[in-house]
Amino acid sequence: MISLANPARFGAIAARLLPWLWGATGLLLAVGMWQAFFVAPADYQQGDTVRIMFIHVPAAWLSLMAWTIMSAASLGVLVWRHPLADVAAGAAAPLGAAFTLIALVTGSLWGRPMWGTYWVWDARLTSELVLFLMYLGVIALRAAMDEPARAARLVAILTLVGFVNIPIVKFSVDWWNTLHQPASVFRAGGSTIHPSILVPLLVNAIAFTLLFFSLHLSGMRTELIRRRLRGLRLRAARSGA
């Protein structure tokens, strides 16, 4: 961690890692999509619409993971004052928002044929929608502030306050009577899904996760360049160049 604190060093490591990350992402996505359509069987109840699960569930998992990463980064900002923590937090927010949106839209498109409705205000859907609004909130807060150091601290606080919603989203299907189905993968007692569907699901989940990390690392690299640019421009302006 400490050795990564140097932006130049981080940039170099990221540049070396990224081709492999993108490559692995592409490969696993291809495999995952193949399995989603040609390997996994149609569900006996839901028919082919169960194939939406292979994008909906990974997107939903990532929507929670992104905020968790942001929260860890926020601790990095506030407690350990790691120089790259804020960069990590800022790069993750738009990605998290995108995956939350994918989860909401694909869920809605799955819900219409399955439940007969595009939307219902049950605990799981409502808390995921609230999560989407929270992502927009941190993006808006960061954009509203000119001073990067101040923005880093305030966004970190908001992120940690919002972390309360993450367990609510995860356990909402257990705590409340919801239309959304209960947990079937990450639950005590093991998964209840048949391997022929579980394996493609996990493959796609790993593929989406690799995609997230590729985008995240790339976003961090770009942000570091942006900050260097800003620093140079300020210096140039001051010296009258």
Add this chain to the structure above:
Amino acid sequence: MTHAGFIVAAYLFTGAVLTALVVWSVVEHRRQRSALAKLEARLGRSDAE
């Protein structure tokens, strides 16, 4: 395939969003990198003057 429209729509939307993310990431990176290169070149020249 029943409900094909919904399945296609879901995958198309996801594909569009993910493609947009990747494209934006690559484009932004290149933009910033070239802006940095230009600025460093300019500052390098003015330092030498």
Add this chain to the structure above:
Amino acid sequence: MTGVLLAVMRRDFLLLLRSGGGFGLPLVFFLSVVAVTPFAIGPDLVLLARIGPAILWIAALLSTLIGLDRLFGADAEDGSLDLLFAAPAPLPLIVLAKIAAHWLATGLPLAVAAPLLGLLLNLPGPTLGAVTLTLLIGTPALTLLGAVGAALTVGLKRGGLLLPVLVMPLTVPAVIFGVAATENAVSANPVFAPMALLLGVTLASLVLAPIAAAAALRGAQG
């Protein structure tokens, strides 16, 4: 230290009363929102009674959020915030004193006015006591969570709009349980469970919000 906290609370309370029309203005806003709703929905009394608890809560939420940016904004502008940082009391407690003053001047009048407005919304008479109780328990949570948003957006140019955007997701549990408790009260169902959950939300906010708001105020100073 108690002297300092009481002084802060008294100062904020008096400032709120004397500027912006005292108790009157939040109450008038509350009444306006409640009054506009039947114009939007139509005078269907059964429907109004059905959604009455929700309207009261939405109106309470909006009345609380409006003007919350002045909670720290006024002090930031004239420099009193720096004095508060240097005060001989922990900043979270000072923040709590300001929140208490704000609630006394805004949330409490709303809760007291709720029975009257409940009549306008055709809520059954005997249930109005329970309705008031839910608002009494719940409005502090709204003020507390709003204060976190106020601390985060202090001094920002569009802070007035950003504050509700940041705060509303946080107030969702309070609104859900508050409306559930009020609805149960109105339909003569047991109110204990949602009331207890609402009280839990308020107590949790009571502990966490002042700390988060104080951290945000310090973070903004750098």
